Amino acid sequence: MKFDTIPSLTLPKIGFGTWKIGGGSFPDPKVDTVSTAALHSAIKVGYTHFDTAEMYAAGHAEELLGQAVASSQIKREAFFITSKVMPAHLEYDQVIQSCEKSLQRLQTEYIDLYLIHWPASDMKLVETFRALNKLVKDGKVKHLGVSNFNLKLLKQSQQLSETPIVTNQVPYSLNDRSYVKNGMLEYCQQNDIFFTAYSPVDEGKLRSTKTLEEIAKAHHVTSYQIVLAWVISHPRIITIPMSANPSHIQENFEAAxxxxxxxELDMLEKLA
Ligand SMILES: NC(=O)c1ccc[n+]([C@@H]2O[C@H](COP(=O)([O-])OP(=O)(O)OC[C@H]3O[C@@H](n4cnc5c(N)ncnc54)[C@H](OP(=O)(O)O)[C@@H]3O)[C@@H](O)[C@H]2O)c1
Structure with a gap:
């Protein structure tokens, strides 16, 4: 695995996403077996960064991740767990409560990285960060970040956070370069902030092209792996593909x- 570093943190270039683990917007018991197997498979392959959220399967993704980590017999410190507070819970008391519930579901005493999942139109960032700063002071959260924030909101967050904002988690793939075009990547690179690329393989709907297939053939890998290698090729970009398929889980890890x-990078850049 390759790693990337900012002054306060080193993270693997490729982590593991958990949207659809344990269900979609609600828990779905029918996918528990496959979801648990995927998490065990990811841990066995060597992923250490797991991305989850209170919103995923209404907390059930966190529950399954907590169970998988607890039963892995690998010490907690070897994992880096990111979770997120949802936009409907951004008032002071709600943030504190959401975090407590996530800690319980994850069976852990701390979350490595806690993000505001999406901005809310009526949010009072001062209050939200008062709660987030307290969670850090109390040792319940190690690092703070945001997700789906524009540059103005990211800069406000940096002003309000008492510890460095370590990431903005945003969509980024061959099909979606909006956060490069709006200057977010450049700002993150210049300000020691990880640009965490979500949905890096377009939620599994990767459009195959001749260029992609030729590059994949030359490296004896799949087009999905080439896209992941391209995603992480820039400094400060890390990514968190999700898969419930053990072969894909292994392939994605090896793409680093x-x-x-x-x-090849120039050719891929032109496809984007
Ligand atoms: N902050 C946010 O607002 C936000 C939003 C969206 C996502 N996220 C995070 O980012 C993670 C990744 O994004 P995502 O899940 O939306 O999309 P994604 O990782 O781009 O795509 C996941 C889909 O791609 C397929 N896939 C993955 N690797 C593959 C491979 N090597 N070959 C073929 N198919 C492959 C998977 O199917 P199989 O199971 O069949 O492999 C799955 O259906 C999420 O799980 C979540 O943790 C965050």
Whole structure:
């Protein structure tokens, strides 16, 4: 695995997403077996960064992740767990309560990285950060970040947070470069903030092209792996693909090792 570093943190370039683990918007017992197997498989392959949220399967993704980590017999400190507070819970007391519930579901005493999942139109960021700063002071959260924030809100968050904002988690794939075009990537790179790319393989709907297939063939890997290698090729970009398929879970992890040439990167950049 390759890693990337900002002054306060080093993270693996590729982590594991958990949207659809344990269900979609609500828990779905029918997918528990597959979801648990996927988490065990990811831990076995060597993923250490797991991305979840109170919103995923209404908390059930956190529950299954907590169970998988607890039963892995690997010490808690070896994992890096990101979770998120939802936009409907951004008042002071709600943030504190949401975090407590996430800690219980995750069976842990601390969350490594806690994000505001989405901005809410009526949020009072001062109050939200008063709660987030308290969670850090109390040792319940190690690092703070945001998700789906524009530059103005990210800069406000940096002013209000008593510890560095370590990430903005945003969509980024061959099909979606909106947060590059709006200057977010450049700002993150210049200000020591991880740009965490979500939905890096377009939620599994990757559009195959001749260029992609030719580059994949030259490296004896799949088009999905090439896209992941391209996503993480820039400094400060890390990513968190999700998969419930053990072969894909392994392939995605190994994609971090692919070395694309300058010519290949230029060709992929043109596809984007
Ligand atoms: N902050 C936010 O607002 C936000 C929003 C969306 C997502 N996220 C986070 O980012 C994570 C990733 O995003 P995502 O789940 O939306 O989309 P994604 O990772 O781009 O795509 C996941 C889909 O791609 C398929 N897939 C993955 N690897 C593959 C491979 N090697 N070959 C073929 N198919 C593959 C999976 O199917 P199989 O199961 O069949 O492999 C799954 O259906 C989420 O799980 C979540 O943790 C955050």
């Amino acid at each position: 090792e692919i070395e694309l040439t300058k010519t």
